[in-house]
Amino acid sequence: MAVCMVCLLAMTSCYGGGTFGVNDPTTREQAVTILWRYAGEPENAATADISDMSSISNWAQAAVRWAEDNDILAGMLENNRFDSKANIKRGEVASMLYHYLSSNTSGQPEPAAGGKILVAYFSATNTTRPLAEYAADILSADLYEIVPEDPYTDADLAYYTNGRADREQNDASARPAISGIVENMADYDVIFLGYPIWHGQAPRIISTFLESYDLTGKTIIPFCTSHSSGIGSSDTSLHSLASGANWLAGRRFAGGTTRSAMEDWISGLDLPEPEAVVDAVTSATSKAGFNFETKSVTLNSGYEMPINGLGTYSLHGETCVNAVKSALASGVRLIDTATAYGNEEEVGQAVREAMEELGLQREDIFVITKIYPGSEMANPEQSIQACLDRLDLGYVDMMLLHHPDRNDVKAYQAMEKFVENGKIRSLGLSNWYVKELEEFLPQVPITPALVQNEIHPL
Numbered sequence: 071m072a073v074c075m076v077c078l079l080a081m082t083s084c085y086g087g088g089t090f091g092v093n094d095p096t097t098r099e100q101a102v103t104i105l106w107r108y109a110g111e112p113e114n115a116a117t118a119d120i121s122d123m124s125s126i127s128n129w130a131q132a133a134v135r136w137a138e139d140n141d142i143l144a145g146m147l148e149n150n151r152f153d154s155k156a157n158i159k160r161g162e163v164a165s166m167l168y169h170y171l172s173s174n175t176s177g178q179p180e181p182a183a184g185g186k187i188l189v190a191y192f193s194a195t196n197t198t199r200p201l202a203e204y205a206a207d208i209l210s211a212d213l214y215e216i217v218p219e220d221p222y223t224d225a226d227l228a229y230y231t232n233g234r235a236d237r238e239q240n241d242a243s244a245r246p247a248i249s250g251i252v253e254n255m256a257d258y259d260v261i262f263l264g265y266p267i268w269h270g271q272a273p274r275i276i277s278t279f280l281e282s283y284d285l286t287g288k289t290i291i292p293f294c295t296s297h298s299s300g301i302g303s304s305d306t307s308l309h310s311l312a313s314g315a316n317w318l319a320g321r322r323f324a325g326g327t328t329r330s331a332m333e334d335w336i337s338g339l340d341l342p343e344p345e346a347v348v349d350a351v352t353s354a355t356s357k358a359g360f361n362f363e364t365k366s367v368t369l370n371s372g373y374e375m376p377i378n379g380l381g382t383y384s385l386h387g388e389t390c391v392n393a394v395k396s397a398l399a400s401g402v403r404l405i406d407t408a409t410a411y412g413n414e415e416e417v418g419q420a421v422r423e424a425m426e427e428l429g430l431q432r433e434d435i436f437v438i439t440k441i442y443p444g445s446e447m448a449n450p451e452q453s454i455q456a457c458l459d460r461l462d463l464g465y466v467d468m469m470l471l472h473h474p475d476r477n478d479v480k481a482y483q484a485m486e487k488f489v490e491n492g493k494i495r496s497l498g499l500s501n502w503y504v505k506e507l508e509e510f511l512p513q514v515p516i517t518p519a520l521v522q523n524e525i526h527p528l
């Protein structure tokens with residue numbers, strides 16, 4: 071997904087919430103193993119071109135073979151030595167992630183979809199209900215109970231008595247009426263459909279539900295509970311009732327299944343991305359272009375952003391000025407700060423001095439800052455102007471909202487005004503994930519040029 075690529079490339083300049091873990095001792099074999107597990111423990115080559123393979127811990131061997139086979143260790147092997155017990159460096163983590171994401175290696179899990187999901191369920195005796203509630207909660211989805219117009223009594227449900235439920239299951243044309251409808255069905259891309267197994271099949275009221283809507287193009291994922299039967303053909307038998315839908319394989323759960331078991335199942339599903347995110351990412355990336363010769367990316371705003379940068383979190387005073395100037399002298403052209411870092415003045419000073427001393431133009435250097443939730447986003451014009459004043463660089467190349475906040479749309483709209491008057495060149499977000507993006511993007515006219523999120527194996 072292109073947005074991850076942007077995040078990764080922004081990563082060397084990103085401390086997000088300030089927890090990159092730079093000082094945590096993690097060995098190289100541990101880091102590779104974490105990444106391999108994240109990738110779903112994919113198949114690995116039988117051998118690896120690594121001279122000190124025998125010194126690698128047994129539990130890490132498969133991961134290292136996989137990483138070497140997929141060029142994920144590019145630049146990390148000296149004379150083919152992996153040096154498994156040495157601590158991994160921050161740059162090596164970035165390099166490993168970069169090669170992993172570029173390698174297209176199998177098993178990289180798709181993120182679960184974050185919006186426009188409906189969990190619809192029928193539950194006659196409340197066994198399926200909690201599972202549906204877990205699913206809705208996990209997915210931040212809407213929950214809809216399929217309620218029979220004529221409720222089932224205990225006698226109706228007594229099976230093998232030729233009671234009402236038995237008779238309905240024996241009659242393929244039975245369509246018990248449902249009380250109420252899903253008014254906004256068109257809004258949903260994904261439907262989780264929960265039901266109890268009745269004589270090996272879904273209750274006929276599920277047929278009523280499926281035939282009540284045009285479900286063409288939607289992804290439907292059945293799940294069921296039963297006393298002991300498996301899901302059997304109960305899910306596939308439903309396909310013809312919504313033949314235009316994209317049906318995923320269903321799953322049976324026992325009564326009393328835990329939330330975490332539901333979570334495991336859901337996280338392994340191959341769900342489509344929510345449309346709003348897909349549209350925004352497509353629109354942003356169709357205008358953006360990476361150039362690995364110049365190590366820059368053309369943003370959807372038309373401006374070029376270097377893809378390597380220095381993050382200045384926790385740098386203050388002279389240390390900050392020296393670090394920024396030294397980075398600029400070494401060829402780094404992107405400097406990332408934030409009001410929360412409390413060092414915009416030092417960053418501004420360092421950039422001005424470096425321009426003077428190194429003969430750089432303002433346009434040669436890309437400066438990012440961020441405004442923070444709470445009072446800053448509540449008074450965005452004032453906060454943005456304060457950033458500009460503290461940096462004192464004429465304009466900022468990019469301003470981000472540091473985290474989601476109740477005033478984030480208002481703050482973004484204020485930043486859009488500063489784009490109009492040329493004081494900010496590009497806009498972006500930080501610490502926004504799929505769910506937050508899905509809510510946020512439809513509310514703003516300028517698609518963010520960057521989503522700066524933390525991404526690392528730790």
Ligand SMILES: Cc1cc2nc3c(=O)[nH]c(=O)nc-3n(C[C@H](O)[C@H](O)[C@H](O)COP(=O)(O)O)c2cc1C
Nearest residue numbers: 193194195196197198266267269270296297298299
């Ligand atoms: C009419 C009827 C038929 C059933 N048939 C089966 C069955 O074939 N296999 C099975 O394991 N459980 C069967 N059950 C048990 C239910 O599938 C099980 O109790 C389910 O978890 C109930 O879910 P609910 O409480 O959400 O309605 C049947 C229950 C009823 C009422």
